[in-house]
Amino acid sequence: QTFTTLSIPYNSLTVRIDKDLQKLREDQTIRWSVEGGEATGYRYIFTTKSQYLWTNTLKASIGKADEVMALDPGLYYISNTTEPEIKVSLQDGKEYIFILTAVDSEGYTAESSWWEFTY
Numbered sequence: 001q002t003f004t005t006l007s008i009p010y011n012s013l014t015v016r017i018d019k020d021l022q023k024l025r026e027d028q029t030i031r032w033s034v035e036g037g038e039a040t041g042y043r044y045i046f047t048t049k050s051q052y053l054w055t056n057t058l059k060a061s062i063g064k065a066d067e068v069m070a071l072d073p074g075l076y077y078i079s080n081t082t083e084p085e086i087k088v089s090l091q092d093g094k095e096y097i098f099i100l101t102a103v104d105s106e107g108y109t110a111e112s113s114w115w116e117f118t119y
Helices: 021-027 058-071
Strands: 014-017 029-035 041-048 079-081 085-087 095-103 113-118
Touching (some): 021 029
Antiparallel strands (some): 029 085, 041 095
16 A cells, blocks of 8 residues: 655745834735746735744744645635735734745745744
8 A cells, every 4th residue: 555645836936025024013014025936826824923833833833834825725714815915913012923825827836934023
């Protein structure tokens, strides 16, 4: 009996998150850009870091989130947009995590980028 594992079909896109906290404080908008090809959309997870998933195992959690966004984009906590920015509602002193991947016209995803910050 043989076992096959799902391989994630990555594309050549690179997502760069604009990590300018000062600009974020001014308009509560997270922005990003993409290099290496055409993105037709983006998938992201934006949450407070206090959630159980992100405690102590940040790197592993990021990797899992990346896989989930690539393989199962329909999950309720994964958001989609076609714009290279999102409006967010932030509270002072809270820790947030933003994980982002770009999708091309074939449905392949970029390796995800992430930003962990305290507002």
